[in-house]
Amino acid sequence: MNKPLIIAMDFKDRTAAESFLDSLDSFTGTPLFLKVGMELFYREGPSLVEAWKEKGHRIFLDLKLHDIPSTVQSAARQLAALNVDLITVHAAGGIRMMEAAREGLETGTPAADSVPDCVAVTQLTSTTEKMMQEELGIPAGLEETVIHYAVNAKQAGLQGIVCSALEAPAIKEHAGRNMKAVTPGIRMKEQDRNDQKRVVTPAKARNLGSDAIVVGRSITSAEQPWQTYQDMMKQWRGKQ
Template sequence: MEYPVIIALDFPSGAEVFHFLRKFPDEPLFVKVGMELFYREGPAIVQQIKGMGHSIFLDLKLHDIPNTVGRAMKGIARLGVDLVTVHAAGGTEMMKAALAGLDQGTGAGQKRPKCVAVTQLTSTSEWQMQKEQLVLSTLEQSVYHYAKLAKQSGLDGVISSVHEAPIIRHLGEEFLIITPGIRLENDDVRDQKRVATPKQARQSGASAIVVGRSITESHDPYETFLKIKQQWELIGV
């Protein structure tokens, strides 16, 4: 991807977001707007960030009946975002409806937002998946199955932990693998169970990484961003 380091704007308000973004002088960024921020600030936050020249990953993880997801994606496409998410567990019909909605909402001469599917959340352990979701396969098997469904549905890629990235890469070099749960070596992992460093992510076959707290809670976010970006770029493809 053109911007392989995506910064998760996990802030509760727009005011905090713009205070944070001012720390990146003249730096075009790829940023993630998630549920907390979007539900509080609405579409206006997307338009304001786009107006600053940044690319946007709108991470709403849609999971509903196909018609509802298709109509929602039609509206989302009109916001001009660059990347969106659905849950692969919604099935192939839903994922195809999401793409159809994005196509319908994308204006003439504009690029359709890329759409990727969430496989299993990085906060989910194999024990939780088996006991609470009653998915009796291994975590790796479940993630790969969902990734294959996403590709068969025409999606651009998946969200997956670094640990499943090598097997997903068998689905093709153009298939996007975006990995959250990225931490620097000495960072606290907190609620994430399957984490990795930028170096490990690149070596595992990730297309891009999503980094939140390591950057947003740093005393110097810009310096930390550059450090993570450098770690990524030092590893050959």
């Protein structure tokens, strides 16, 4: 995975998303790693992913697949044809469902392409322990639940999990150093947390053992997005 900083392209449509990318063109000559989530994918569909792949960007397709195993397997098989680099499922779907997603990706990937990595969402960074216990009915502690999901994802043959950077050390301890921790909830110290509860800086994420960080509005809504991207990348790479 090579420690990427993934930009969450949480825009309402293709026009807004590509306007943002156009604003970076004068600064960057290298492809970016872009997250396409539910809002943008449901509006624009596969054609957007295909266009960005043609431009050389890497794509994290964050649709959080969660259904019965056969449905997830079929969906993953279809998505694999888009040649994305990373895809998500919900760990709450269980081991067999996660195995089915992996099988779908393997069978759906064209022979000339690499099978996308698949990571499992454990608990959203907007979830607190109180919410998880009182609203979701999960009596265990938050970290204990995340660890349990991560061990299940490893058993299912997935490459990693999505979690808060705060849980990355425990994931590495219990699920192994090779389980990748993809961590949203990244902010610079001076930035608003918005609706996320468990957030850290890029430097803190690096020190905690994150393998990839996902940054959205902190970059896409910044007055100088390219400068903010560079500042966060320097922290993430340990250059400041």
